[in-house]
Amino acid sequence: AQSVTQLGSHVSVSEGALVLLRCNYSSSVPPYLFWYVQYPNQGLQLLLKYTSAATLVKGINGFEAEFKKSETSFHLTKPSAHMSDAAEYFCAVSKYNFNKFYFGSGTKLNVKP
Amino acid sequence: DVKVTQSSRYLVKRTGEKVFLECVQDMDHENMFWYRQDPGLGLRLIYFSYDVKMKEKGDIPEGYSVSREKKERFSLILESASTNQTSMYLCASSLTSGGVDLDEQYFGPGTRLTVT
Numbered sequence: 001a002q003s004v005t006q007l008g009s010h011v012s013v014s015e016g017a018l019v020l021l022r023c024n025y026s027s028s029v030p031p032y033l034f035w036y037v038q039y040p041n042q043g044l045q046l047l048l049k050y051t052s053a054a055t056l057v058k059g060i061n062g063f064e065a066e067f068k069k070s071e072t073s074f075h076l077t078k079p080s081a082h083m084s085d086a087a088e089y090f091c092a093v094s095k096y097n098f099n100k101f102y103f104g105s106g107t108k109l110n111v112k113p
Numbered sequence: 114d115v116k117v118t119q120s121s122r123y124l125v126k127r128t129g130e131k132v133f134l135e136c137v138q139d140m141d142h143e144n145m146f147w148y149r150q151d152p153g154l155g156l157r158l159i160y161f162s163y164d165v166k167m168k169e170k171g172d173i174p175e176g177y178s179v180s181r182e183k184k185e186r187f188s189l190i191l192e193s194a195s196t197n198q199t200s201m202y203l204c205a206s207s208l209t210s211g212g213v214d215l216d217e218q219y220f221g222p223g224t225r226l227t228v229t
């Protein structure tokens with residue numbers, strides 16, 4: 001079975017500081033990996049996805065994530081936080097032939113002025 | 114742009130009522146999903162469907178059923194609502210990719226259901 005672990009249910013950073021949201025997965029085969037963002041009272045929106053083409057993936061709004069197979073990690077980063085980045089972030093893993101996604105428990109990002 | 118719509122943003126029902134949550138997507142996607150979202154638990158898959166009239170149980174199907182009579186519409190049914198089904202319900206859809214890459218899931222805005 002696949003699973004996703006997001007370390008830290010709440011992360012707080014100052015505006016302009018580095019954002020680092022952690023995601024580790026367990027999978028018996030190289031997975032497909034996704035980061036989604038959820039703003040208050042909205043559905044989930046795709047930030048970026050890893051599909052084996054490149055280990056460093058760039059997404060929307062200045063976010064990027066690096067796939068590290070040796071560490072089974074797919075951490076999300078942004079060099080400089082903006083107030084508008086305050087939201088909940090979900091990491092998800094899937095295998096192509098199942099179409100099922102497994103989501104982490106989410107990390108709420110707070111950005112302080 | 115893919116659009117996934119859900120019939121209600123907020124819903125209040127009484128214990129024992131039969132509840133229907135409707136989801137419609139406009140991009141001819143084969144796959145549709147129902148999740149519930151609870152604080153600290155992330156998203157948990159209730160049911161999914163990969164074709165019309167086809168359905169598969171997800172991780173927490175107990176107390177729920179689904180219907181997919183048309184490709185664009187996927188309904189979640191609570192046969193007899195209970196207070197522990199108070200939650201945010203999210204619908205999603207995705208394309209079955211013919212290539213190597215797995216297509217992402219596109220989400221609706223969610224329905225916040227309260228059962229009293």
